[in-house]
Amino acid sequence: MTRYLIRRVLLVIPVLFGVSVAVFLMLRLIPGDVVDVILGTEGAASPERLAQLRALFGLDRPFHEQYLAWLGGLLSGDLGRSIRTSRPILPDILTRLPVTLQLATMAMLLSLCIALPLGVLSAVRRYTRVDSLVRVIGLIGLSIPNFWLATMMILAVSTFARGVLPTSGFTPPSQDIGGNLRSLLLPSVALAVANMAILMRMTRSSMLEVLRQEYVTTARSKGLVERTVVYRHALRNALIPVATIAGVQVGYLLGGAIIVEQIFALPGVGTLILNGILQRDYPVVQAGVLFVAASFVLVNLAVDVLYAYLDPRIHYG
C-alpha cells in the first residue's frame, strides 16, 4: 500500500509537468497578448513601441526560454508577479484556493447527499412512479446549465426572498462560519445540480446491476430483511463505479467553479484564472491552472485509495 502510494505520488510529477507545458503553449497560441490588452482600443502605438513593450515583459524571447525561466522560478517556489497587477502570485493563490476548494467540496457533498439516496430509491423501486420522478429530476438536472441556474437563483432570491441569502460576495470562515456557509449556499447549489444528476443516474444503474447478481439473491434467500440486503450487501459494491465518477467529476466542479465564482463574485482561483485569461496575464493563468490541476490529481489519488476501503478484494502491491 505504501509503495503504491509512493508510486502514485511520483506519477503526479510528470502529469503536472505535462499540464504546465500544455497551459504554457495554449496561452501563447490564443490570439492577442497582454500588450494588446494594456493598450486597449485607444492606445496608438508604432510597431517599434509594441516590440519595446513586449521586450519589457520578456515576451520577445523564444517560447522555450520563457518556459524554462518560468519553470526555474516554479521549482524554487517563485511563481512570479502578475504582469497586469504587479501582485506576487503565490500569496494570491493561497488565499483563493481555499474558497474554490470549499465551493467544490460543498457542491460535492450536497450532490452526494441527494444523489445517493435518490439513486438507491430509484433502483429499488424501478419502473414505479418514484423511479420515473427521480429519472426526470436527473434529466432536468443534467440539462440545466449552471450559469443559467445561478442567474435565475439570484433573480428569484432578490425578488421573492430579499435578504434571506446573500446573492453575491464571500464571507471568510474566519470571520463568521454561518455567514460563510450562507454565502456559499447558492453557488454550491448551482454547481452541484449537474453533478448530482450524473451521480444519481450512476448510482441507479450501478445499483440495478448489483441487485441482479446472485449473491444478492442468496442474501435474500437467507431471509435477510430487504433493508439489510440493499444497504449492507448491495450498496457497498454499487458505490465503486460511483466513487470513480465522483473523482472525475471533481475536475468538472473545479472547472465549473470558474463560471459560478464569477457570477456570485467569489474571490476564488476560478475568478483569478478567468480574469487572467481575459487580460492575457500569462504567469497568473499558468500558476492558477497548475494549482487546480494538482488539486484534481490529488483528489483522484484519494479516490483510488478509497477503493481499497470499498472493496476489500482490491489490493495494491
Next chain:
Amino acid sequence: MTDLMLPASTGQLRPGGRSISRRAALVRMLGGGLAIGLAACSPTPPRTEPKPAAPAATTGPAAPAAAKPTEAPKPAAPAADVKPTAAPAAAAPTAAAKPVEAAKPQAAPAAVKKGGVLIIGADVNPVGLDPALTTAFASVAIYEQLYSSLGTLEYASNKVKPDLAESWKNVEPSVVEFKLRQGVKFHGGREVTAEDVKYTFDRLMDEKQAVPLRSYLGPGFSTQVVDKYTVRVKNSDVFAPIVSVLADRRPTAIVDREVVEKHGDLKNADAGSGPFKLVEYTPDVKVVLERNGDYWEKDLPILERIEFRIIPEETARLAAIRSGEVDLTVLKDPKNARLLKDDKNVNLNDVPSFWRSASPFNTAHKPLDDVRVRQAISYAIDRQEIINTVLLGDGVPTGPLPPGETEWAIPVNPENFPTYTYDPDKARALLKEAGAEGLKISIQAAPAYAPDIPTAQVLQAQLKKVGIDLQIQQMEWAAVLQAQRDGSFDLNLTFNTNRPDPDTYLSVAHSKSGSNWGKYANPKMDELIDKGRVTTDLTERKKVYSDIQRLFATELPYLFLYVIKNYEPSRQHVKGYVPMASGYRLALKETWLDK
C-alpha cells in the same frame, strides 16, 4: 468563456451557425414588439431627473463645518468662487479651457449630513490602480477618487476647470504655464509642488514604462519647473488639445514620487492628493476608500468612506441595488435598466454616454477602399432600428464625435450626415456602380460588451436586404484588439471613446495615426486634422472640426452607429450625486447620504 459571463438575456442572442439571420430576425421582431409594447403600456411620465445639487449647496450650509474637528490647514476655497478672473484669461488659448462657470448658488434642498459609508457595486475588478499604467475604466473609476490632476471637469458640460493648477496660460504657442495651488498635500503629508508635476509627466514619457496613452500628450512633450509652484509643459509643435489632455484625469494624475519609488509602481498603492485615500484593495472582493481630511476643497468630501464591492455579474448587481445591499451601481444592459424604471427606491441616473459603437472599414481590403461601397453600407443601415431593437430605444445615432460632446459635435441630421439616411435603393445603386454586387464581408465582434453581438446580427439582416453577405465572426475581446492592430479584419465592431479632445476622437483617420486601424488615407483629411491640432483660436478650431466631421460623414473611414446610455442607479437616500457622460464619478466628493 466570456459569453457565459453575460446576462442570460444576451446569451440567447449568440450566433449559432446558419440559423443566425433567422434568429436575428426573430429577435428583432421580439425586441421591436417588446419596445413598442412597453412604450404603450407605460403611461407614467418620465421620472424627473435627480436634481444635481450645485456645489454651492454643499459648501453653502457651512455651519456643520464648525463642528468639524480636523479643519484643513488653510484650505483654499473652490477656485470658481475666489478667482473668477483667473480662468478666462488663462483659458483663452485652448478651446476646452473655457471660463469656468461659477456654481450658481441654489436653494439648498436639505441640510447636508456628513459622514456615512457609500457602498458601490462595481462591475469589473480593477487591474491595478496606477493612473499611468492602467486605462481600463474599472481602474479609472477608483483612482479618480484618489488623485488630482492639474485640471478637472465640470459635471454636466465636461469642460475643463482648475484643480491642482489655479490658472494657466500660453507663454508661447507651444508652451503652457501652470500656476499651482499652494498648500495642497499628498496623502502622505508632503506638499504638491512643481517638481511632482514634472516627475509625473516624465514618468509618462519613460520608455521603460508601459504607458498606454502616451501619444495623447502630443508631439515632443516635455516638462520644465520654473519655481516651486510654477511649471511649464512644452510640445515640439503647437498642440491645441494639451490642456484638456492634462486635465482629464486618466494618465495625468499627479503622483507622489516617494510612494512610486517605494512601491515600484502604483498598482497597489496610493500616491494621490485627491478627496479620498486608499484603505484596502482586495482584488475581486472590494476596494475601500476613506475621506481625506486634508483635501484642499473646503468641507469636501462629505462621505466618511466609500466601499467598492466587485460584483461582475449584472444580474447580481441588479439584485443588490433592488435589495439595498449597495447604494449605487452600474448597469450595462438596457433590459435590466428597464426593470428599475418603476422602482420607487431607486434613481436610474441614466445619461447618454460617450461610448460609441463603431467599426473601422478596412480600406486595405477591396472593395472597401471604394468610397461608394462604404457609402452603400451606410445607406443600407437603419441606425434607429438597431437602437430600437438592441438597446430598446435607449441610444442615439452618433457621428465621429458623440452628441454629448456638445461643444464640438455637429448635430446628426440628414444635412450634416447624408449617408445616415436609410435608403436601400441608393445602396443597391451604389454597389452596382462600384461593381460590388454580391459583396461578401465579415464583421468581428466580442461578447465582452453586451450589445455588440446583437448589433452585428441586426447589421447582418439589414445588409442582406441589399445583397451584402455579412459574416459574423464572434471572437474574444483580446483577439478583437489584436485583429485591429494587425489589420486582419473587414469590419471590427468595438465600443470606444476617445476623450477628452476632438483631436483624439478624429485623428484616428489620419494616415500617420498609430490607431488608424483601417489604413484609411486621404490628403484632405490629413490636412484638416493637422490644422485642428495647431489652431488655437476657438472659433476657427470649431470650424475645422465641423469640416472634419462632415468629411467623416461622406468619406466614412469608420462606420459609426450609436452611443449607449450610462446607467448608474442609486438608492433614494444618495444625494448630491451627478452622473457624467464620461462615466467618471467626480461628484462622489459632493455626495452624501440622507439616512
